[in-house]
Amino acid sequence: xxxxxxxxxxxxxxxxxxxxxxxxxxxxxxxxxxxxxxxxxxxxxxxxxxxxxxxxxxxxxxxxxxxxxxxxxxxxxxxxxxxxxxxxxxxxxxxxxxxxxxxxxxxxxxxxxxxxxxxxxxxxxxxxxxxxxxxxxxxxxxxxxxxxxxxxxxxxxxxxxxxxxxxxxxxxxxxxxxxxxxxxxxxxxxxxxxxxxxxxxxxxxxxxxxxxxxxxxxxxxxxxxxxxxxxxxxxxxxxxxxxxxxxxxxxxxxxxxxxxxxxxxxxxxxxxxxxxxxxxxxxxxxxxxxxxxxxxxxxxxxxxxxxxxxxxxxxxxxxxxxxxxxxxxxxxxxxxxxxxxxxxxxxxxxxxxxxxxxxxxxxxxxxxxxxxxxx
Amino acid sequence: xxxxxxxxxxxxxxxxxxxxxxxxxxxxxxxxxxxxxxxxxxxxxxxxxxxxxxxxxxxxxxxxxxxxxxxxxxxxxxxxxxxxxxxxxxxxxxxxxxxxxxxxxxxxxxxxxxxxxxxxxxxxxxxxxxxxxxxxxxxxxxxxxxxxxxxxxxxxxxxxxxxxxxxxxxxxxxxxxxxxxxxxxxxxxxxxxxxxxxxxxxxxxxxxxxxxxxxxxxxxxxxxxxxxxxxxxxxxxxxxxxxxxxxxxxxxxxxxxxxxxxxxx
Numbered sequence: 139x140x141x142x143x144x145x146x147x148x149x150x151x152x153x154x155x156x157x158x159x160x161x162x163x164x165x166x167x168x169x170x171x172x173x174x175x176x177x178x179x180x181x182x183x184x185x186x187x188x189x190x191x192x193x194x195x196x197x198x199x200x201x202x203x204x205x206x207x208x209x210x211x212x213x214x215x216x217x218x219x220x221x222x223x224x225x226x227x228x229x230x231x232x233x234x235x236x237x238x239x240x241x242x243x244x245x246x247x248x249x250x251x252x253x254x255x256x257x258x259x260x261x262x263x264x265x266x267x268x269x270x271x272x273x274x275x276x277x278x279x280x281x282x283x284x285x286x287x288x289x290x291x292x293x294x295x296x297x298x299x300x301x302x303x304x305x306x307x308x309x310x311x312x313x314x315x316x317x318x319x320x321x322x323x324x325x326x327x328x329x330x331x332x333x334x335x336x337x338x339x340x341x342x343x344x345x346x347x348x349x350x351x352x353x354x355x356x357x358x359x360x361x362x363x364x365x366x367x368x369x370x371x372x373x374x375x376x377x378x379x380x381x382x383x384x385x386x387x388x389x390x391x392x393x394x395x396x397x398x399x400x401x402x403x404x405x406x407x408x409x410x411x412x413x414x415x416x417x418x419x420x421x422x423x424x425x426x427x428x429x430x431x432x433x434x435x436x437x438x439x440x441x442x443x444x445x446x447x448x449x450x451x452x453x454x455x456x457x458x459x460x461x462x463x464x465x466x467x468x469x470x471x472x473x474x475x476x477x478x479x480x481x482x483x484x485x486x487x488x489x490x491x492x493x494x495x496x497x498x499x500x501x502x503x504x505x506x507x508x509x510x511x512x513x
Numbered sequence: 514x515x516x517x518x519x520x521x522x523x524x525x526x527x528x529x530x531x532x533x534x535x536x537x538x539x540x541x542x543x544x545x546x547x548x549x550x551x552x553x554x555x556x557x558x559x560x561x562x563x564x565x566x567x568x569x570x571x572x573x574x575x576x577x578x579x580x581x582x583x584x585x586x587x588x589x590x591x592x593x594x595x596x597x598x599x600x601x602x603x604x605x606x607x608x609x610x611x612x613x614x615x616x617x618x619x620x621x622x623x624x625x626x627x628x629x630x631x632x633x634x635x636x637x638x639x640x641x642x643x644x645x646x647x648x649x650x651x652x653x654x655x656x657x658x659x660x661x662x663x664x665x666x667x668x669x670x671x672x673x674x675x676x677x678x679x680x681x682x683x684x685x686x687x688x689x690x691x692x693x694x695x696x697x698x699x700x701x702x703x704x705x706x707x708x709x710x711x712x713x714x715x716x717x718x719x720x721x722x723x724x725x726x727x728x729x730x731x732x733x734x735x736x737x738x739x740x741x742x743x744x745x746x747x748x749x750x751x752x753x754x755x756x757x758x759x760x761x762x763x764x765x766x767x768x769x770x771x772x773x774x775x776x777x778x
Contacts, residue, residue: 377630379620382609386617389606396604397673398589398618457608 171450172462174501179465190479198344199354208471209364212464215445216371217415219463221408225388225455226282228412233293235435238420240301243310243430254322268413272406298432314428326421329356360422371460389456448498519544519712520681526573534560538738542712549723550716552733566598567591597679601686603670607659614658615640643672664695682713688722700726724749
């Protein structure tokens with residue numbers, strides 16, 4: 139706390155004679171939305187470093203474990219954050235994950251499609267559903283909360299009904315054998331840098347199984363996707379015209395329209411973005427588990443929004459960052475896994491999640507006031 | 514032969530169903546002229562602005578710009594030929610930086626196709642330079658617009674319209690939300706813009722702000738123009754009485770004396 143108040147003080151003091159190109163890095167940081175999430179994740183790591191430092195949580199295997207969970211959440215959190223910056227919500231993310239899962243599994247298992255065609259089919263469906271969400275919100279002017287809440291029920295219901303109709307059950311197993319030799323599936327199912335882990339294992343630097351292979355076999359695909367999407371989203375938001383349009387659309391819809399920003403198109407594309415991110419999430423999980431489950435992704439939309447909010451996105455739109463959402467996802471992923479390494483009962487995780495979100499919202503609100511304060 | 518007017522709005526009428534929002538409104542502007550459009554609430558000012566800005570299509574009448582008859586299909590068309598409208602809400606996003614606001618919707622780009630990036634350095638330079646010309650020292654063009662004063666925001670919005678090629682500037686109540694000091698800063702800037710050859714339509718219901726800067730005055734009442742007057746032909750008091758309607762003048766006069774007293778203090 140003392141660090142924060144000090145830096146704000148120094149900002150005020152130096153504000154008088156400050157000139158162009160003489161902005162302190164501290165001030166730049168203070169103006170960034172991800173400040174809170176950065177502080178939060180540092181605290182989380184310090185906490186687990188002290189409480190669970192000697193338990194194996196930070197071994198190669200343990201680290202990859204919590205990174206994998208963080209990364210999965212991060213993939214959807216980043217898309218949710220971009221949509222929130224654009225001024226809308228998507229509550230159908232979780233249902234979209236379940237729906238995308240069966241879009242992959244049913245054609246591949248029951249209709250004999252090659253796995254890659256069913257993956258493309260799932261992405262095509264995602265684009266359609268995202269487009270539908272977007273066009274409904276833009277054309278009717280209804281709150282996206284309502285439109286996507288409806289889609290949450292429709293997609294989950296359709297997933298369950300279609301799966302039971304075709305397969306007679308609620309799970310579709312048997313995908314694992316199809317992954318090998320598939321031209322696309324490896325994108326979502328390959329551990330990378332395996333040579334590195336094999337080498338580390340041979341040097342006895344990381345834990346080994348009894349048969350001599352390393353316990354951690356490589357970087358899971360979720361982590362690669364997570365990093366790539368964080369960089370991509372940050373590039374879009376900070377460095378492109380489209381990024382400026384996202385901020386403008388969320389910040390002031392009418393104003394943005396008046397100066398020529400195609401607000402409708404921006405919002406529709408962001409809805410497609412969340413649906414596609416949900417499908418990436420589904421691909422990774424379905425191919426990892428080897429089966430699609432109709433309940434997969436339940437409540438993920440709320441976790442994604444929570445991560446985005448902890449990462450500094452304002453619920454009212456126009457403010458936030460992809461890196462912040464990524465850090466928010468890391469906080470949740472780390473705590474949800476780290477809690478196993480402590481003596482704390484895992485039931486407390488949701489309490490933490492809720493408390494973290496409340497603190498984040500209060501903090502963000504304060505920051506917004508600071509940012510928009512008139513001289 | 515070029516006519517002496519840069520832009521002419523001839524006999525503009527606009528109906529919404531049975532409601533006559535505007536009837537036979539005519540305005541003509543020369544380069545460098547500031548015309549004040551005065552009218553009480555409900556006089557039809559908003560409808561007229563939206564017609565000038567291309568949001569509404571007039572049901573009758575014609576718009577002549579640089580001797581050519583123009584039909585606007587969208588606000589974009591009006592912008593493209595050089596009619597820049599600054600709305601009352603300014604179309605500024607307070608959470609976004611000065612630069613990002615300045616170039617909102619028209620960001621300069623650089624780089625290869627498909628990898629084009631928003632040229633922030635160039636944008637920062639231009640934004641700071643343009644704001645500097647108005648005498649607003651933007652210490653840091655990446656600071657949020659929310660940190661600027663009302664007058665500075667107004668000037669930013671006007672400066673943006675000029676930068677993007679406005680020849681005719683339509684300003685909707687630019688001083689209504691401002692204090693005396695801020696208002697005079699904005700008015701000064703408007704006069705400066707006009708002196709550089711722009712035609713300015715200044716929409717306001719505040720005669721005290723309009724009278725010192727205007728060259729001519731058009732009074733709108735209940736959707737109809739009560740005529741256009743050159744400054745030398747009309748007094749401040751006469752304008753006021755036309756705007757408000759005769760019977761309310763007495764009441765107003767008392768209040769205005771009070772206002773004058775406060776403003777002069």
